[in-house]
Amino acid sequence: MPPASTNSSSDSKPTGGSGGVQSLERAFDLLERMADAGGEVGLSELSAGSGLPLPTIHRLMRTLVTCGYVRQQPNRRYALGPRLIRLGESAGRLLGTWARPYLAELVEATGETANMALLDGDEVVYVAQVPSRHSMRMFTEVGRRVLPHSTGVGKALLANVPAQEVRALLARTGMPAATGQTITDPERFLESLARVRELGYAMDDNEQEIGVRCLAVTVPDSPTAAAISISGPAGRVTEAATGKIVPVLHDVAVKLSAALAGNGAA
The missing domain is CATH 3.30.450.40 (GAF domain)
Structure with a gap:
């Protein structure tokens, strides 16, 4: 039997209400929460506001950083990234x-x-x-x-x-x-x-x-x-x-x- 994945398999499954992909819905929700907070937040703030566990938020933010939609500041907080400007x-x-x-x-x-x-x-x-x-x-x-x-x-x-x-x-x-x-x-x-x-x-x-x-x-x-x-x-x-x-x-x-x-x- 293959080892269990460390990623949450539910993230990539369609959500029951919208038929969308849960990880995408969560990622966009985090981006909107960042915008509402002025563009820069910490993981604990995102966790408190979204109700998502810190490991899930960390994984999503890491992906957004890799794609350029979020950047990590020297103070370890996260800010909206420059790639969003073109969009x-x-x-x-x-x-x-x-x-x-x-x-x-x-x-x-x-x-x-x-x-x-x-x-x-x-x-x-x-x-x-x-x-x-x-x-x-x-x-x-x-x-x-x-x-x-x-x-x-x-x-x-x-x-x-x-x-x-x-x-x-x-x-x-x-x-x-x-x-x-x-x-x-x-x-x-x-x-x-x-x-x-x-x-x-x-x-x-x-x-x-x-x-x-x-x-x-x-x-x-x-x-x-x-x-x-x-x-x-x-x-x-x-x-x-x-x-x-x-x-x-x-x-x-x-x-x-x-x-x-x-x-x-x-």
Whole structure:
């Protein structure tokens, strides 16, 4: 009889619920836990968070290090590896490609510039845009990074984040004023997030740029925190226009969510 393998044979078997390979599911779970922790963790932290035994985590991390997706630091902690950068950049470009038909639908329905943004660490990054046909319109470059406290997409993305995490983020980034309308007090900002939850959408009212209003909603069940928005001159994005635009935003967000899940097509 051949000797028993030291590797857990269950790791390579399909899991009962998803039909996937357990070791892959565990490895990706560890990568996501590392990202949630800021990109660098110790084995004991991963074990406590994942519930996996240390030998299993050590084996998985060793494989990820060999593949370049994780690196071991001099302090023996593990950090996300540089090979993930290429994957992330490629995925980001594809995400923008997938989103554009839905943003174009927003532009067609509202007449205003449409954007898609993600929460990346403590910042909001714009990953896709379709401009308005109006000569007076808002331009936000794809790839631009902004602090979330002064943007509609930032408020939408933070609205359901626990208050203590929002406070910690604001403490790290500060709350510089982009305009005289920017909220610069953490408690006032938390109050504005409560308003977002109540209304079901977020607004940047001259807070990032004077004369510009932005309306934003999150993309439900997105694999990564995402929001879509329209932006335009305050004279066009009025209270009356808001009542018509917000349902369209929600409808397009649901369609985009289905597309990202592989259940829809442009």
